[in-house]
Amino acid sequence: MKKITLTLVSALVLILVSFTANFNKTNSTVLNDIDGTLLKSSPVIENNNGDVTVTFSVDKNVIVSKALVGNSNEIYLIENGNSNTSKTVTLDLQPVNGKVATAFNNIYESNYDVASSEALLNAANPTRRPIGVIIWE
Numbered sequence: 001m002k003k004i005t006l007t008l009v010s011a012l013v014l015i016l017v018s019f020t021a022n023f024n025k026t027n028s029t030v031l032n033d034i035d036g037t038l039l040k041s042s043p044v045i046e047n048n049n050g051d052v053t054v055t056f057s058v059d060k061n062v063i064v065s066k067a068l069v070g071n072s073n074e075i076y077l078i079e080n081g082n083s084n085t086s087k088t089v090t091l092d093l094q095p096v097n098g099k100v101a102t103a104f105n106n107i108y109e110s111n112y113d114v115a116s117s118e119a120l121l122n123a124a125n126p127t128r129r130p131i132g133v134i135i136w137e
Contacts, residue, residue, distance in 0.1 A: 031130035038077040073102040
């Protein structure tokens with residue numbers, strides 16, 4: 001009876017480990033606090049063996065771009081009208097010294113020309129949220 005109990009406990013432990021262990025060195029982080037931004041869904045940052053991506057949804061007319069500024073992968077969302085449909089965007093993020101940092105910059109205007117000429121040039125420090133960091137060894 002003791003051997004049967006020990007065998008069952010061992011099997012249960014192996015099952016639990018298989019659900020919780022991260023054998024392929026992947027992890028993900030969900031960024032919250034998207035109220036007041038152009039995001040339609042919370043961004044998900046995924047690290048798959050050092051290849052880091054961020055996936056999120058925005059309105060179909062939002063223009064998305066990114067740039068590495070210092071240590072941060074800055075993602076720029078520029079409002080360009082409203083289509084009432086959304087699109088899913090996946091961007092590659094670049095690591096700097098073993099970590100990946102990102103921040104979203106939202107620029108609200110009714111059309112791209114106004115946003116690019118006024119908001120981008122005159123906004124000294126646009127509201128940046130959500131912000132996230134992934135660190136791995």
